[in-house]
Amino acid sequence: MTEATTPPPAPRKTPLYDAHKRLGGKIIDFGGWALPVNYAAGILAEHAATRNAVGVFDVSHMGEFHFRGPKALEALQKLVTNNVARLADGQALYTVACNPKGGIVDDLIVYRVAPNHFLTVVNAANIEKDLAWFRENAANLCAIDNESDTTALIAFQGPKAIAVLETLGADELSMMPSFGFRTDVEVAGYATWVARTGYTGEDGVEIFCSPADAPGLFETLVKAAEAVGGSAAGLGARDTLRLEAKLPLYGNDLSDTTSPLEAGLGWVVKLDKGPFIGSEALVAQKTAGLQRRLVGFVMKDRGTGRHGYPVLASIAGTPGVVVGEVTSGGVGPTVGKNVGMAYVPAELATAGTQLFIDCRGKTVPAEVVSGPFYRRP
Amino acid sequence: MSDNYPSDVLYTEDHEWARIEGNLATVGITQFAVEQLGDVTQVDLPREGESVKQGQVFGSVESVKAVSDLFAPLTGKVLKVNTPLGDSPEYVNEDPYDQGWLIQIEIASPAEVEKLMQPAAYAAFIRENAD
Numbered sequence: 001m002t003e004a005t006t007p008p009p010a011p012r013k014t015p016l017y018d019a020h021k022r023l024g025g026k027i028i029d030f031g032g033w034a035l036p037v038n039y040a041a042g043i044l045a046e047h048a049a050t051r052n053a054v055g056v057f058d059v060s061h062m063g064e065f066h067f068r069g070p071k072a073l074e075a076l077q078k079l080v081t082n083n084v085a086r087l088a089d090g091q092a093l094y095t096v097a098c099n100p101k102g103g104i105v106d107d108l109i110v111y112r113v114a115p116n117h118f119l120t121v122v123n124a125a126n127i128e129k130d131l132a133w134f135r136e137n138a139a140n141l142c143a144i145d146n147e148s149d150t151t152a153l154i155a156f157q158g159p160k161a162i163a164v165l166e167t168l169g170a171d172e173l174s175m176m177p178s179f180g181f182r183t184d185v186e187v188a189g190y191a192t193w194v195a196r197t198g199y200t201g202e203d204g205v206e207i208f209c210s211p212a213d214a215p216g217l218f219e220t221l222v223k224a225a226e227a228v229g230g231s232a233a234g235l236g237a238r239d240t241l242r243l244e245a246k247l248p249l250y251g252n253d254l255s256d257t258t259s260p261l262e263a264g265l266g267w268v269v270k271l272d273k274g275p276f277i278g279s280e281a282l283v284a285q286k287t288a289g290l291q292r293r294l295v296g297f298v299m300k301d302r303g304t305g306r307h308g309y310p311v312l313a314s315i316a317g318t319p320g321v322v323v324g325e326v327t328s329g330g331v332g333p334t335v336g337k338n339v340g341m342a343y344v345p346a347e348l349a350t351a352g353t354q355l356f357i358d359c360r361g362k363t364v365p366a367e368v369v370s371g372p373f374y375r376r377p
Numbered sequence: 378m379s380d381n382y383p384s385d386v387l388y389t390e391d392h393e394w395a396r397i398e399g400n401l402a403t404v405g406i407t408q409f410a411v412e413q414l415g416d417v418t419q420v421d422l423p424r425e426g427e428s429v430k431q432g433q434v435f436g437s438v439e440s441v442k443a444v445s446d447l448f449a450p451l452t453g454k455v456l457k458v459n460t461p462l463g464d465s466p467e468y469v470n471e472d473p474y475d476q477g478w479l480i481q482i483e484i485a486s487p488a489e490v491e492k493l494m495q496p497a498a499y500a501a502f503i504r505e506n507a508d
Binding site for chain 1 (some may be wrong): 415416418419421437439441442444463470
């Protein structure tokens, strides 16, 4: 009997698929989602538009889980490394969730809506995995509802983002602190939740709305953005923006075999809040000292260090042994350099350390730098 | 997608063009290649005096998202290299058939020119292989 080959499933569409086509979006299959890598303007133009004015991004593919019940806080405190107890209503925090070995299951943002109600926003690629993991470990504590399919999400990022939204009726948005959010914001007549969070290194917000409202809201936001020199922006610009801001990407820089301590995310690990999944392993790792660390590097000569390229030590200015590989890398359009991240042995993880990146057979010098490559003015 | 297939050049299945003038060939990548690549950020080309061989890699073109090898449409010796592309790789996006030219070679084997595609054949090739 011959084996029937079934074609791969067609990628899923967000509520904004038609809008992307109308705007000239170059649609790709992004982890099972049909999303634009860029629109007609191109990645570099969309990157610049976000840094100079405002970029409008469809991130509806991301996952939204609601934790509800008297033990919702206890559930989240068990699942994530950061201290969720410090949140008041209308505040959010960035954190990771670890496995018992201290590896990262996902990085996510946790929002406190009310004492017994929290929202978590997780990476699209990890929706099934995270839901299963959270339920396996906390379903006995509270209800965990996956509302990803009934939640649309639009990121509105850039120095002009807040001012533009205020012209669209979002009163007093400039008063919202970073990582604050409100569930009562009207934008151009649409009922939305707005959070002052983002993944670009710019000021700006992420706007939650219903799938039915998303197309109209997105069109309004894009028009308003274009009026001030901004534009719709796709996945390509989203990646160059977060890379310049040195924000890690799960799957590249973070994985279930990297710990938050190694990844430079020690600041979201609150070992003194009480035990959580992975806390024992992280305490042991901290006590023993880290073997490797995630560092940022800039290329010192022509060449782009890309994901997977070997990283070599520099021995008296010449390429030595392979010490790691690039986890994320590419062009930094605003900073005018090619930049990237890699895990290197802890002794090489200090700013100024010289490295070489093997770029398709050619070794190019690079240097470890501390902090983000780009900081907004 | 534009249908920009100038009639004064010949084409390859690797989406490169060659403009033949006597025994000289100017080489570049086509509008189709440019649209696939997106914003070009770096071009790596051979030096003057180096040899290139038809069908073999002679350099690469990098865009934000990817690196693409360049395959020589003809065998010959590199006479000129478009060095301004070092500072201005965007010329390839803006003007792939003129200001974005890559190298100029002295053709070693004129018979190889027969293997290149006429504009109409290249246009048909694009249509047949469209996603």
